[in-house]
Amino acid sequence: MIRDVNQIPDKTASGPFYLEALNPEQREAVVSLDGPVLVLAGAGTGKTRALTTRLAHLLATGRARPWEILAVTFTNKAAREMKLRIGALIGEAVEGMQWLGTFHAICVKILRRHAELVGLKPDFTILDTDDQIRLLKQLIKARNLDEKRWPARRLAGCIDNWKNRGLTPDKLKPEDAESFANGLGAQLYAEYQARLKTLNAVDFGDLLLECLRLFQNNPDVLESYQLRFAYMLVDEYQDTNVAQYLWLRLLAQRHKNVCCVGDDDQSIYGWRGAEVSNILRFETDFPGAKIIRLERNYRSTGHILAAASHLISHNDDRLGKTLHTMDEDGDKVVLKSVWDGEEEARGIADEIEALQQGGHSLNEIAILVRASFQMREFEERFLMRGLDYRVIGGPRFYERMEIRDAVAYLQLAANPDNDIKLERIINTPRRGIGAASVQLLARTARAQGVSMMNAARQLAGTDEIRGRARSSVRELVMNFDRWRGMIETTAHTKLAEIILDESGYTAMWQADKSAAAPGRLENLKELINAMGEFENLAEFLEHVALVMDTETNEQTDKINLMTMHAAKGLEFDTVFLPGWEEGLFPHQRALDETGKAGLEEERRLAYVCLTRAKKRAAVYYTANRRIHGLWQTALPSRFVSELPDDHVISDAGQGQAENYGVSRFDTAQFAAPKSFGHQKAKIIRTSYETAKKASDFQNGERVFHMKFGYGLIEAVEGNRLTIQFDTSGRKRVLDNYVERHP
């Protein structure tokens, strides 16, 4: 949020009151209503304010009525917040904005209206990831593929990837299909899609793709939406994937009043299909687009902003922005070297206690980690000290096993033909219906073209299933028939209680002696509670499918603990950044799998983290870290050396670093750094060279690069080569991505 103290109202401002609180660039972003607009909004530059004001302005000036505006966000949280803030500006009229939501929510809305046109029934179900994996597992098994070598999880990843790129099975190129089971992936993908159709189901990726297909195959439908959406607005544009981009471009063709807001430096979701290039090519797609840069930062003090800006300047692939702050210099970014994770957690807990004693609120303190396993050490330490903390973006409520099971029961009561849900709960709790019986049900259902519930109803009366399985199947069918009959007559919360009770699901957890069981029972109670917020069962189930988080407006004072990714969009007075070590951050896997692009994304992550801090930022790195149960010597992250000396203060704690001698953990090449400041850069360079030897390429050599083709080396700096490529122009690449051309 913006600190109003720092907003410098422009004296020449005139017009509506809400424009007065904006700086000239923000105001430009608000009043440039016609034609395509790209707002490049740096971290902390009042993006959300500009964006919500723009929407309010559209409505207040009568340029558009609420239902003529399409406003898309990525998360439900962002959609909620936007709605709240527009409401604060314009009041009730915000309720009419029925097209404000996530990409997925908007697509569902459109798809339900035109389901038949894409071969679905309007009550199609939306699969969650569990269901998806289960289904894929069946398909892989049916092909007699080795499940170890080709896990369903990985196929799900591939399919997700393809869908993000807008690739339906028919558009898949052989080289794409190669990524799973030597090309079999393409066939499995096609089978999976066919299976979804017969189940009258879609997965998350399909919501976008099917909507896209609907538009492409039905020009009249497309036109009706193009006409309806007089103005379009997209938040976090740097996070859009290809499918979303195509969807937007199609809808914007008519009025071309599309406003995209984003920041290429904050693109941290490349690994799940986000294409920064969507920002880069905006001007090409929408000729005459107006580009507005928001570069006045209202969040961080001078040193923090300077450190972050300098760090991100190491990236080649960026549009380039220069952020300014009117704020004072403030504190320098603190750099701390510690022995290991334990000392790191202890040190941060100490700092937090000191801040707390100084009257600072814990709510204004955050710890941002690269990987979730790093959280444990902090949680243990905080519990020990009695410091309250909350984990942001941890395992989500609706993703918990017991909640998914319970929801599956409810979905099945609402729609007994939902085979996927039936398979999920048919033997949970254990009722003696094993794999063999389930197989039989599935086979019978398939043969007769009916749902498994119907097959179960038939088989319960024959001898094909024996013993306990048979009586259980019969009982289950009868139960569901009864529960279904109660939907109209019983309050949905009451019905949920009855179902969980009579099915034996509650009893299953009551009998469970594991430590997690009481918590699960609590969660089930909470689920019933949450259902009360909805009118009826159907409404609740639609919500569950799309909105995986629950709103929590917790007011108590707690330290915020989260991953770096979860921190995007948030801000805190004080931010602790532990674990800045090579391999952890930047993460080794990012480097291995996507090379330079991966490194730059990690660097953007560092930038996002630093710019979360308003007043204080502290970076920590350990000399030793235990990963997967093994102790490893850690090298300071290269990002540490990319922080500018002028804006950083090195602090070896209470001198602990000096007191440690060389330990059994130290390797010959690297001992824990003894002091910082001027020596910092040198130590790190040494470690680099041991880790990654200087290039043995020379100027004038001809080389080949996987992506850019053949080229001539023009310069060598360490392991970075500047190459003039024959067809792709001049690029700087790392030497391990090229090979000598004979």
Added chain:
DNA sequence: CTGGAGGATCTTTTT
């Protein structure tokens, strides 16, 4: 069909 033992695996995560 169920439960226990051994084995592989372990970044980030929204919808």
Added chain:
DNA sequence: GATCCTCCAG
């Protein structure tokens, strides 16, 4: 080190 998953014996 911890957890989730698979396999196998009962």
